[in-house]
Amino acid sequence: MSATEQLRARFESVFMPNYGTPPIALVKGEGRHVVDADGKRYLDLIAGIAVSALGHGHPALAKAVAAQAETLAHTSNLFLNEPEIALAERLVGLLGVPARVFLANSGTEANEAALKLVKRVAGPDRTYFVSTVAGFHGRTSGSLALTGKDAIREPFGPFGLDVRFVAHGDAEALRAAVTPACAGVFVEPIQGEAGVVAPDPDYLHAVREICDENGAAFVLDEIQSGVGRTGHWFAHQGHGVLPDVMTLAKGLAGGLPIGACIGFGPYGTAFAKGDHGSTFGGNPIAAAAALAVLDTIEADGLLESAARLGALLAQEILDVHHPLITGVRGAGLWRGIVLAAPVAARVQARAAAAGFLVNAVTPDTIRLAPPLTITRGEVLEFTGALPKILAAVAAEGDGDGAGRR
Numbered sequence: 001m002s003a004t005e006q007l008r009a010r011f012e013s014v015f016m017p018n019y020g021t022p023p024i025a026l027v028k029g030e031g032r033h034v035v036d037a038d039g040k041r042y043l044d045l046i047a048g049i050a051v052s053a054l055g056h057g058h059p060a061l062a063k064a065v066a067a068q069a070e071t072l073a074h075t076s077n078l079f080l081n082e083p084e085i086a087l088a089e090r091l092v093g094l095l096g097v098p099a100r101v102f103l104a105n106s107g108t109e110a111n112e113a114a115l116k117l118v119k120r121v122a123g124p125d126r127t128y129f130v131s132t133v134a135g136f137h138g139r140t141s142g143s144l145a146l147t148g149k150d151a152i153r154e155p156f157g158p159f160g161l162d163v164r165f166v167a168h169g170d171a172e173a174l175r176a177a178v179t180p181a182c183a184g185v186f187v188e189p190i191q192g193e194a195g196v197v198a199p200d201p202d203y204l205h206a207v208r209e210i211c212d213e214n215g216a217a218f219v220l221d222e223i224q225s226g227v228g229r230t231g232h233w234f235a236h237q238g239h240g241v242l243p244d245v246m247t248l249a250k251g252l253a254g255g256l257p258i259g260a261c262i263g264f265g266p267y268g269t270a271f272a273k274g275d276h277g278s279t280f281g282g283n284p285i286a287a288a289a290a291l292a293v294l295d296t297i298e299a300d301g302l303l304e305s306a307a308r309l310g311a312l313l314a315q316e317i318l319d320v321h322h323p324l325i326t327g328v329r330g331a332g333l334w335r336g337i338v339l340a341a342p343v344a345a346r347v348q349a350r351a352a353a354a355g356f357l358v359n360a361v362t363p364d365t366i367r368l369a370p371p372l373t374i375t376r377g378e379v380l381e382f383t384g385a386l387p388k389i390l391a392a393v394a395a396e397g398d399g400d401g402a403g404r405r
């Protein structure tokens, strides 16, 4: 048995079977590359699902985490720590408008905080929420209730939350669903787990307007889109629209667990003492990591780079002109390669065999979310290898299902 096969067998005998066993075991990373248990090296174009924003082993992140671990690893919310305060100040500064922050440990927790915040402001007469078909907001009961993927939500309901789903990007459907009895609307700027699907550019404006007309909260889930992914600090900044509540997680601390729920205007101060909390939230190591991520994005011009190299990546993929590719969706360094057949899992496997990690996010979409530190040479290395990868898939024949998720 290879080292990978041994790890897979151990994984399968000890973990709950909620994940399909991943085919690859990673043991180390350096920059945009990772190495598996059998020594094979890959260019990482998925970055742990849009998380490893600075790639792997980045010295700024490693230094910040090590220094904080040596100094003070944890305080709980019984005590203040300076890194959590500095991080919240930094986030508010990047937003450029008055806001208040709650720190959690994951995306789903950030959305749970947002849900409670909205309930706090809405009061008892606003009885339902609106969310989007195929949208993803997390796996805990509140955020799962808001998730528009029937297959993962329905087996676990009912949730005691009235959620109505409308098509993402359909402003008229949203207008019809939102009334003065609606507490809040949960939306992703671009749907990540649905396959990196972007709405029309004026959609977020319409969501803002519809929420304002009905007094409903506009909650923007920027867990996957935020922290530079689209070439802006936060995707909504590219639209000139401000939500009432924004959630962050994934790329924020470059690989350490973190989540943030940010409230604007009255939503910033709606929680009363005792309304919410988290033992690990505001953890100084995670906060130090997030500060290192934000400082590096700024110092190294990674927003501009995400916009420029993201556009190059999309164009180079289209220029491959392979019949299996029907389009490229998304923004910045966050892309969905749309395939003409449900062969995404095979493309993922063939790409891995060729030394590239990509993600079959839906049966016919390959998701790319590389580290924001990726270089032009690395982008071209991948697009240069695509024709061979696709030719190998085409030679195999008919379709299959999606990859792990």
Ligand SMILES: *Cc1c(COP(=O)(O)O)cnc(C)c1O
Binding pocket: 106, 107, 108, 109, 111, 136, 137, 138, 139, 188, 192, 193, 221, 222, 223, 224, 249, 250
């Ligand atoms: C990943 C994701 C979540 C859930 O985050 P977890 O950290 O896995 O709980 C929620 N919303 C969006 C848009 C996401 O991409």
